[in-house]
Amino acid sequence: MIESTAWDPHPEPLAVASAPCPEYGSGSLADLLPTLAAGMAVPGMTAALGELTPADRNCVFLIDGLGWEQLRAHPEDAPFMASLLAGSRGGTGRPITAGYPATTATSLASIGTGRPPGEHGLPGYTVRDPATGALMNQLRWQPWTPPQVWQPYPTVFQLAHQAGVHAAQVSSPTFENTPLTRVALSGGTFLGRLTGEDRMDLAAEQLAAGDRSLVYTYYAELDGAGHRYGVDSDTWRGQLMYVDRLVQRLAEQLPPRSALYVTADHGMIDVPFDERHRIDFDEDWELRAGVALLGGEGRARHVYAVPGAAADVLACWREVLGEQFWVASREEAIAAGWFGPRVDERVHDRIGDVLAAARDDVLIIASEREPKESAMVGNHGSMTPAEQLVPLLEVRS
Structure with missing residues (x-):
């Protein structure tokens, strides 16, 4: 895993060479959707996560802010997801790496395009636009920049849809027409639902809508609780309990020949409020x-x-x-x-x-x-295990 990642052999300063690089090409978020799509015979896709057994119907549930270390630290608050961890009875769940930086805009683009940040081009929360010299916020897309110029690659959903796979995204209606959704997650059908329960129910319906299906669904509020109150706060733990019930609700509705994968865009770490930190x-x-x-x-x-x-x-x-x-x-x-x-x-x-x-x-x-x-x-972005490692949990029907 992340602690043993190999590095480029060129000589580098010790401070750089000691940083654990994300496992691009063998165990990162960018490898998940191409692996699932390859199992559904989508042209051009590579199964980098070769241990995943192909399924005709695949659903990815991305929980914003659910790091591997945070999940492992709170099994009593997330009993269903804890039961899916390797070492639990029948569980195979393991960590994969988010990618650098471990932040939402970057990770959503990585998972949706199946490409690392150096290719999809969203390498941070805010980055300089070389064309204007101004900082570009890639989460809020401010100032506005033509999306397809900023990120020109097709998404895995678009490629799957072109190959005859039923592709759908089930998320908050707020995200339907955002530039980030357009460049990272578009392709097939977008279906907006306000509540987590409605999203789970609709995701299960969308899985059953095709002989081959690729469905994505998303929950953001765990991340918000971590930013505001910290990842060991009562509020955060309450959100974790809720999202655990959502995962179980979706798992119990999977149609035949389906696989559900639960993952996240990054973990999180609490930082004390003093000048030293x-x-x-x-x-x-x-x-x-x-x-x-x-x-x-x-x-x-x-x-x-x-x-x-x-x-x-x-x-x-x-x-x-x-x-x-x-x-x-x-x-x-x-x-x-x-x-x-x-x-x-x-x-x-x-x-x-x-x-x-x-x-x-x-x-x-x-x-x-x-x-x-x-x-x-609560904060995130770097390459420490608390931020970089995210779960990859699997349920099959």
């Missing part, structure tokens, strides 16, 4: 020196230097942040495979001149520029 970029003149734009998020920063200052910014950030962060130049991070085995040319300059990925329970906040994000209890 929350380093404020807006108050730190050393970190600000030579920086034109600060992108990404607290635990996975993209740093864009003023022209000619990239080397100085890299040296400064390494010195100031010490062993609390993995700090890499753009080229070092690309060579190390943080964004996948290749980075498309159109994506290259979206990545920061300098990358800072948290290895301890710390953040680089920006209290003035990002007041809401800086006030969150």
